Amino acid sequence: MARITFLEAIRAAQLEEMQRDDKVFIMGEDIVCNVFGTTTDFVENFGLERVRDTPISENGFVGAGAGAAMVGMRPIIDVTLSSFLYPAMDQIVSIIAKSRYIYGGQASLPLVVRSCMFYGNSNAAQHSDRPYPMLMGVPGLKIIVPSGPRDMKGMLKAAIRDNDPVFCFEDATLWSGKEEVPDDPDFIVPIGKAEVKREGTDVSIFAIGGAVPMAMAAAKILADDGISAEVVDPRTLSPLDREAILKSARKTGRVVAVDPAHLTCSAASEISAIVVEDAFDTLRAPIVRVTTPDTHMPFSPVIEKALYPNKERILAAVRKVVGLPVPA
Amino acid sequence: MPDKTNDRSLESYRRMLRIRHFEDRAEAMHAAGEIPGSLHTYAGQEASGVGACMALRDDDYMVGTHRSHGHPIAKGAALRPLMAELLAKATGICKGKGGSMHLSDFKVGSLGETSIVGSGLPVAVGAALGSKLQGNDRVSLCFFGDGASNEGAFHEACNLAAVWTLPVIFLCENNGYAVSTPASAMVSVKDVAERAKAYSMPSAIVDGQDVEAVFEAVTEAVTRARTGGGPTFIETKTYRYAEHAVNMGRVLLDRGGEVDEWRSRDPITKYRKRLVEGGVAEATLDTIETEVVAEVEDAITFGRESPYPTQEEAFDDVLSERLPIPAFLTA
Numbered sequence: 339m340a341r342i343t344f345l346e347a348i349r350a351a352q353l354e355e356m357q358r359d360d361k362v363f364i365m366g367e368d369i370v371c372n373v374f375g376t377t378t379d380f381v382e383n384f385g386l387e388r389v390r391d392t393p394i395s396e397n398g399f400v401g402a403g404a405g406a407a408m409v410g411m412r413p414i415i416d417v418t419l420s421s422f423l424y425p426a427m428d429q430i431v432s433i434i435a436k437s438r439y440i441y442g443g444q445a446s447l448p449l450v451v452r453s454c455m456f457y458g459n460s461n462a463a464q465h466s467d468r469p470y471p472m473l474m475g476v477p478g479l480k481i482i483v484p485s486g487p488r489d490m491k492g493m494l495k496a497a498i499r500d501n502d503p504v505f506c507f508e509d510a511t512l513w514s515g516k517e518e519v520p521d522d523p524d525f526i527v528p529i530g531k532a533e534v535k536r537e538g539t540d541v542s543i544f545a546i547g548g549a550v551p552m553a554m555a556a557a558k559i560l561a562d563d564g565i566s567a568e569v570v571d572p573r574t575l576s577p578l579d580r581e582a583i584l585k586s587a588r589k590t591g592r593v594v595a596v597d598p599a600h601l602t603c604s605a606a607s608e609i610s611a612i613v614v615e616d617a618f619d620t621l622r623a624p625i626v627r628v629t630t631p632d633t634h635m636p637f638s639p640v641i642e643k644a645l646y647p648n649k650e651r652i653l654a655a656v657r658k659v660v661g662l663p664v665p666a
Numbered sequence: 667m668p669d670k671t672n673d674r675s676l677e678s679y680r681r682m683l684r685i686r687h688f689e690d691r692a693e694a695m696h697a698a699g700e701i702p703g704s705l706h707t708y709a710g711q712e713a714s715g716v717g718a719c720m721a722l723r724d725d726d727y728m729v730g731t732h733r734s735h736g737h738p739i740a741k742g743a744a745l746r747p748l749m750a751e752l753l754a755k756a757t758g759i760c761k762g763k764g765g766s767m768h769l770s771d772f773k774v775g776s777l778g779e780t781s782i783v784g785s786g787l788p789v790a791v792g793a794a795l796g797s798k799l800q801g802n803d804r805v806s807l808c809f810f811g812d813g814a815s816n817e818g819a820f821h822e823a824c825n826l827a828a829v830w831t832l833p834v835i836f837l838c839e840n841n842g843y844a845v846s847t848p849a850s851a852m853v854s855v856k857d858v859a860e861r862a863k864a865y866s867m868p869s870a871i872v873d874g875q876d877v878e879a880v881f882e883a884v885t886e887a888v889t890r891a892r893t894g895g896g897p898t899f900i901e902t903k904t905y906r907y908a909e910h911a912v913n914m915g916r917v918l919l920d921r922g923g924e925v926d927e928w929r930s931r932d933p934i935t936k937y938r939k940r941l942v943e944g945g946v947a948e949a950t951l952d953t954i955e956t957e958v959v960a961e962v963e964d965a966i967t968f969g970r971e972s973p974y975p976t977q978e979e980a981f982d983d984v985l986s987e988r989l990p991i992p993a994f995l996t997a
Contacts, residue, residue, distance in 0.1 A: 355836075363799060387798075395826060397788065398788045398823055398826050399792070399822075399826065401785070401787070401789055401792060401819065402792035402826055404788070404792055404793060405777060405788065405789035405790060405796065406792040406793065406795050407790075407793060408777050408792070409727065409776075409797070409800075409804075411796045411799060411800070425818075428782060428785055428819065429788055429819075432780065432785050433785055433788075433789060436985070438983050438985070438986070439763055439983045440760060440768045440778075441760050441764055441768060442761030442762070442763050442764060442983060443983040444772035445777070478984050480985070501986040502986050528734065590712040642842070666762075
């Protein structure tokens with residue numbers, strides 16, 4: 339075990355998997371100069387063939403990753419910021435997601451597309467996205483949003499070993515957080531499994547990415563008020579762990595879904611719909627979603643900060659679903 | 667015994683004929699309602715596909731387009747799974763999930779026939795990157811049209827292949843039209859091959875109705891790619907006889923005498939004449955034609971007698987593990 343940051347966990351996962359399997363390589367913009375610290379010493383370890391800078395051609399190099407995967411490689415495609423996925427949407431949706439299907443299983447695309455969600459830092463609307471819900475509507479992709487260094491390392495390693503395309507959304511608000519992370523090179527956190535981060539009986543808080551530590555902090559405060567909150571991290575958004583979601587919802591009968599994405603068609607919306615469809619009879623209160631409103635992210639920090647989910651909004655949502663007065 | 671060159675010539679003739687007969691029959695079956703969906707025929711362009719593929723090894727990669735019938739046949743694919751696919755059957759090359767725009771046979775090195783214009787180019791580049799990283803000498807050939815050369819994906823793919831010195835052959839089948847719009851009005855250069863200069867790539871323009879000319883140009887490009895010389899751009903000047911897709915009446919072009927003019931240079935008729943002039947017996951070519959007709963009919967029978975996919979198949983191949991079947995389909 340070692341106590342490492344989220345970014346160090348990304349590096350460790352990539353390093354171990356590239357050492358284990360020479361089919362794994364990494365490419366993206368400014369990989370060699372190691373902007374965020376996730377490829378420290380990689381050129382020295384693996385050389386410039388396997389640690390590959392790309393031109394600013396997201397559609398081109400994401401598609402090249404698809405082609406390389408089809409011929410037996412296992413690319414890690416680093417699309418620096420999640421809003422840079424948009425120029426590559428054609429390759430993501432029409433090639434990566436659909437090739438296995440339209441060719442009747444002849445194509446296999448074992449690749450990972452990593453991108454970070456860098457928001458809350460006055461980078462304005464084009465650099466502050468949390469766009470995983472857009473891809474949740476695309477069959478054929480797996481989507482993970484790890485919420486801490488341990489899950490980050492274990493899930494990224496699982497993603498690199500997975501035989502399907504996996505999109506890894508890295509919440510930059512978690513970058514500097516530290517956690518004990520196993521050194522075992524075969525430590526894996528399986529894709530498709532939610533985790534109960536804190537057991538509780540009165541309310542289920544489903545939280546995604548950077549919302550997980552907020553939900554944990556809120557749960558601690560709620561405990562002092564005599565409210566037992568369960569915090570569930572879906573971890574994988576595609577496919578969602580329906581059973582774990584329903585199990586917790588049925589146990590507590592009250593649901594708050596916290597998601598840094600925009601409200602409409604968010605992961606929180608999908609979780610809410612699953613609960614309403616299959617556990618409605620056990621619900622004791624309407625579900626509350628805590629998300630980012632359907633507006634763009636403004637530059638001015640004075641008006642940006644309040645738009646994202648935070649501990650106070652989670653506390654207010656929980657108090658509402660458990661029937662306590664919510665302070666104005 | 668025919669020499670090696672003659673073997674190749676007869677095989678080129680056979681493959682072009684296969685494409686023509688396969689599509690003639692498919693068009694009739696489509697008109698009769700037997701083949702669902704749309705049908706984008708390749709008739710007129712056979713020399714381009716066959717000339718290019720004859721220059722490749724069986725294990726070389728190839729990526730194609732929505733006009734997908736010709737490429738796999740040119741690369742040597744068996745006809746049965748292709749025809750069964752058009753007929754939407756479970757024995758189809760894509761298990762009945764791809765259809766006319768996606769006749770891609772991975773057994774012959776195909777990595778897809780994709781129906782978003784230009785989207786195959788980055789994939790072909792990626793396959794070539796895979797060859798380079800794996801240290802093998804497989805090359806990657808990408809078919810695309812004049813229309814695709816206006817897509818961003820085209821330019822990104824060309825630049826990537828050039829800066830990474832990848833073994834790619836960019837084969838532009840310039841058939842003069844993107845659906846209804848003429849290349850003369852939509853492409854900023856007279857010859858699409860001029861665009862290769864922007865990527866420091868050697869290029870060639872060849873008569874796409876001449877299977878030997880295409881073969882020679884692509885052979886040179888393949889040699890360059892296989893020996894580490896990087897990508898080459900080849901433009902074949904060719905023509906599709908039919909409209910963009912069968913029954914697209916509204917965009918049927920008034921192409922004047924253009925179609926007749928191109929038909930007078932039909933690649934198959936032209937090549938047959940050349941083979942006969944070169945000393946190949948008419949009887950030999952007749953035999954090939956008889957065999958091809960029988961092969962196509964056999965593929966049709968196979969397709970017709972094959973079962974349709976089961977409903978569960980709709981949930982297979984989305985991911986590597988089959989998805990659960992929704993309750994409304996199992997009740």
